[in-house]
Amino acid sequence: MIETRLLRQFIAVAEELNYHKAATRLHMAQPPLSQAINRLEDKLGFSLLTRSRREVKLTPAGSAFLEAAYNTLKTLDSGVEHARQVSQGSAGKLTITTLSIAYYTPLLNTLRQLREALPKVQLSLKEMPSAQQVQAIMSAQADLAFMRKPPADTPNMVLRLLLEEAIVMALPMDHPRAQTEHIDLRDFAGEDFVFTPHALGSGYHQQLIALCEAAGFYPNVVQEAAQLHTVIGLVGCGFGVALVPASIASSFMQDKVVFRHLLPVTESGNPAIGLYVGWNSHNDSPLIPRFISMLDIHLRPEH
The missing domain is CATH 3.40.190.10 (Periplasmic binding protein-like II)
Structure with a gap:
């Protein structure tokens, strides 16, 4: 491994082509500088400079190594600066x-x-x-992670509630209750439901199940879909109804799907769905x- 100090010392000599001037530039005595260049040549196994009383010249290998030294230090300096920016949170x-x-x-x-x-x-x-x-x-x-709350605590997982939103009902446009502004979940005990799979978000899934159970029934889930966009699409083409976060109500398919607020199923009101940030x-x-x-x-x- 070649020390960066040796590279900087070699660059000074190569640029000055004068040991005395290079030593002055490096704020060191000339003999230790000469010894450093000798050590570098020993490490490399070839001569970098030819010396005489009248002049110092780069060998062809020395010229090639000078470019390598420039590139090495440039890469190192760039890497150090990037690492500094990463440590400061700006890269x-x-x-x-x-x-x-x-x-x-x-x-x-x-x-x-x-x-x-x-x-x-x-x-x-x-x-x-x-x-x-x-x-x-x-x-x-x-x-x-921006997600729904997991059903159980996870060690070393920090969770923070960002916002809460109401649960609303997504109905096909031609549903008998589509024109009712506020609907009673109890009236949907015999309806077909579209849900997201339990395995993909058990906390969110269980919250919707619990809401239905509070209304006195267990939902008849006839179709599952991983993405809420797909859930709404399935509602729009008649697969059933769906309980979804209120934020999706203004999204899309408003010519095929309507979103209706739910009347409270308990005296304490309906639970909201939280969006959490976790790390x-x-x-x-x-x-x-x-x-x-x-x-x-x-x-x-x-x-």
């Missing part, structure tokens, strides 16, 4: 897993701010169900607190 990579974010303006605005404020940060977005997001966070495949407490990426700080700004009421 690096941030991997975010998320549910569909099209309906969450604060999160979208935070992503835009991150891109504008930190152009050297490589942002990777991966859509996946909540259960898979937990696995990605715990296996260090992701830094931040691994052992992940010390400085980009995590920077992103959270930006997100906090966009979650304020004035935004």
Whole structure:
């Protein structure tokens, strides 16, 4: 391994072609500089310079090695600067897993701010169900997750509630109750339902099941779909009805699907669905607190 100090000493001699001037430039005595160049040549196994009383010249190998020395130090300096920026949270990579974010303006605005404020940060977005997001966070495949709350605590998983939204009913446009502004979930005990699979988000899935059970029935799930867009599409073509977060109500297929608010099924009201941000407490990426700080700004009421 060749020390960078030897490379810098060789570059000084190669540029000055004078040991005395090179030593002065390096703030060292001439004899130790000569010895350093000799050690470098011994390490390399070939001569870099020819010396005489009148002049110092680079050998052909010395000229080639000078370019290599320049490139090595340039690469090293660039790498050190990049590492410094990563340590400061102004560069690096941030991997975010998320549910569909099209309906969450604060999160979208935070992503835009991150891109504008930190152009050297490589942002990777991966859509996946909540259960898979937990696995990605715990296996260090992701830094931040925007998901529904898992059914049980996960060691070293930090969870923070960002917002809560109502559960609404998605109905085909031609459903008998499509024109009713507020509907009673109890009236749907005999209906066919479209659900997301339990395995892809057991906490969210169980919350919807519990709401139906509070209304006095267990839903007859005739079809499952991993993505809410697909769930709504299936409702639109007549597969059944679906319980979905209110944020999706203004999304699409409004010519085929209507979204209706639910009357309370208990005296305490209907539970809301939370959107959480999660990360691994052992992940010390400085980009995590920077992103959270930006997100906090966009979650304020004035935004």
